[in-house]
Amino acid sequence: xxxxxxxxxxxxxxxxxxxxxxxxxxxxxxxxxxxxxxxxxxxxxxxxxxxxxxxxxxxxxxxxxxxxxxxxxxxxxxxxxxxxxxxxxxxxxxxxxxxxxxxxxxxxxxxxxxxxxxxxxxxxxxxxxxxxxxxxxxxxxxxxxxxxxxxxxxxxxxxxxxxxxxxxxxxxxxxxxxx
Amino acid sequence: xxxxxxxxxxxxxxxxxxxxxxxxxxxxxxxxxxxxxxxxxxxxxxxxxxxxxxxxxxxxxxxxxxxxxxxxxxxxxxxxxxxxxxxxxxxxxxxxxxxxxxxxxxxxxxxxxxxxxxxxxxxxxxxxxxxxxxxxxxxxxxxxxxxxxxxxxxxxxxxxxxxxxxxxxxxxxxxxxxx
Numbered sequence: 436x437x438x439x440x441x442x443x444x445x446x447x448x449x450x451x452x453x454x455x456x457x458x459x460x461x462x463x464x465x466x467x468x469x470x471x472x473x474x475x476x477x478x479x480x481x482x483x484x485x486x487x488x489x490x491x492x493x494x495x496x497x498x499x500x501x502x503x504x505x506x507x508x509x510x511x512x513x514x515x516x517x518x519x520x521x522x523x524x525x526x527x528x529x530x531x532x533x534x535x536x537x538x539x540x541x542x543x544x545x546x547x548x549x550x551x552x553x554x555x556x557x558x559x560x561x562x563x564x565x566x567x568x569x570x571x572x573x574x575x576x577x578x579x580x581x582x583x584x585x586x587x588x589x590x591x592x593x594x595x596x597x598x599x600x601x602x603x604x605x606x607x608x609x610x611x612x613x614x
Numbered sequence: 615x616x617x618x619x620x621x622x623x624x625x626x627x628x629x630x631x632x633x634x635x636x637x638x639x640x641x642x643x644x645x646x647x648x649x650x651x652x653x654x655x656x657x658x659x660x661x662x663x664x665x666x667x668x669x670x671x672x673x674x675x676x677x678x679x680x681x682x683x684x685x686x687x688x689x690x691x692x693x694x695x696x697x698x699x700x701x702x703x704x705x706x707x708x709x710x711x712x713x714x715x716x717x718x719x720x721x722x723x724x725x726x727x728x729x730x731x732x733x734x735x736x737x738x739x740x741x742x743x744x745x746x747x748x749x750x751x752x753x754x755x756x757x758x759x760x761x762x763x764x765x766x767x768x769x770x771x772x773x774x775x776x777x778x779x780x781x782x783x784x785x786x787x788x789x790x791x792x793x
Contacts, residue, residue: 458775458787462768465787467775479771479789589641592658596637596646608637608644610658 459500464519466505468495474507476519486522490515497540497550506548506562508538514550516562526565533567534558535578540585549588555581555604557595571611572597576604638679643698645684647674653686655698665701669694676719676729685727685741687717693729695741705744712746713737714757719764728767734760734783736774750790751776755783 458467464485465477474488474495488507497508504525505517512535514528534552541550547568548560555577559568572595574581580603585596591613598606637646643664644656653667653674667686676687683704684696691714693707713731720729726747727739734756738747751774753760759782764775770792777785 457764458766458773460766460768460771460773462771465773465789467787477787479773482789585636587637587639589639592639592641594637594639594644594658608646608656610644610661 457498459498459505461500464500464503466498466500466519468498468507470494472509474498474505474517476505476522486519488515488517488519488522488524490524490527493537496538499541499543501543504543506541506543508541508550510537512536512538512552512554514538514541514548514560516548516565526562528558528560528565528567530567532558539583542586542588549586549593551583551586551595553582554578555583557583557586557593572609574604579603636677638677638684640679640682643679645677645679645698647677647686649673651688653677653684653696655684655701665698667694667696667698667701667703669703669706672716675717678720678722680722683722685720685722687720687729689716691715691717691731691733693717693720693727693739695727695744705741707737707739707744707746709746711737718762721765721767728765728772730762730765730774732761733757734762736762736765736772751788753783758782 458465465479468474472491475484476486478485491509491511493510495507496510499506503520505519508514515524516526517524534554536553539551543562548562551557555574556570557572559571580599580601583595583597587594593611595609597609637644647653651670654663655665657664670688670690672689674686675689678685682699684698687693694703695705696703713733715732718730722741727741730736734753735749736751738750759778759780761778762774762776766773772790774788776788
């Protein structure tokens with residue numbers, strides 16, 4: 436974007452049926468979830484599809500990409516950690532404490548993954564081992580309509596957009612403090 | 615997120631009717647578009663609403679916040695640049711070259727703003743003066759259904775998710791090169 440005044444011409448076109456019109460771009464790779472439940476990793480220099488990441492059972496509903504690690508949340512209620520260079524799935528965040536319905540949003544750093552869901556919870560996981568650590572939020576209305584739509588964390592705080600599909604939970608922003 | 619294992623209790627609740635469940639969070643402020651067309655700036659330490667930003671005519675459809683500058687795209691087809699400390703609107707990206715329908719996404723740095731729209735274009739603007747510079751993308755199907763849904767730029771490339779609401783434009787990813 437530094438030299439955006441002097442751009443060249445149209446460079447690459449990837450015909451692609453993707454979901455929710457969103458994708459991740461780190462300057463080198465474009466990653467996007469497809470309607471066939473796969474996730475494609477594209478090289479923007481060559482236009483090649485480097486990897487087709489298989490394993491999720493439904494639609495990709497949230498993604499974050501940094502330092503060649505992709506974490507994908509899915510409507511199948513699981514979250515997967517991928518190495519996009521090798522194309523390997525490193526971890527699947529599931530097990531007995533997994534989300535009970537679609538993942539809505541996620542964020543990660545080099546220690547933790549935070550995930551939110553249609554089930555009204557926000558969960559904390561170990562990014563390296565994939566182990567569940569604890570629920571950060573568990574709405575009383577979880578399971579009867581309460582949803583955590585979106586989360587954003589800083590080093591010391593977590594902000595959650597909360598609501599419901601059926602009026603059981605008032606729309607609000609929650610802030611949790613980690614100081 | 616460094617100390618997320620030892621979080622304290624629930625801190626603040628902002629009852630808030632917001633749009634599209636999305637918000638911006640820079641660690642200090644939460645900014646979110648409301649159904650009344652205003653944008654609210656909250657202080658996450660005190661829970662106070664610092665500013666209610668008025669001026670848009672419709673719903674906020676895209677936002678980015680950094681270094682106390684907020685840029686908001688709106689379904690009214692305009693884009694506004696705000697100082698969230700003073701609450702002042704610094705620029706409105708409109709005029710004869712403005713988008714012809716809803717803004718769908720935007721990104722900015724210290725020189726440029728890039729905006730995409732339901733009108734099938736991606737536009738480049740000067741962030742300081744608010745002046746239109748050029749169209750980066752103008753779909754032939756713009757005005758007859760072609761849409762640029764989402765854009766992400768690096769220093770040298772722009773990736774656009776393109777499609778249509780009526781089948782006039784195939785769903786694809788476009789990459790523009792600024793080298």
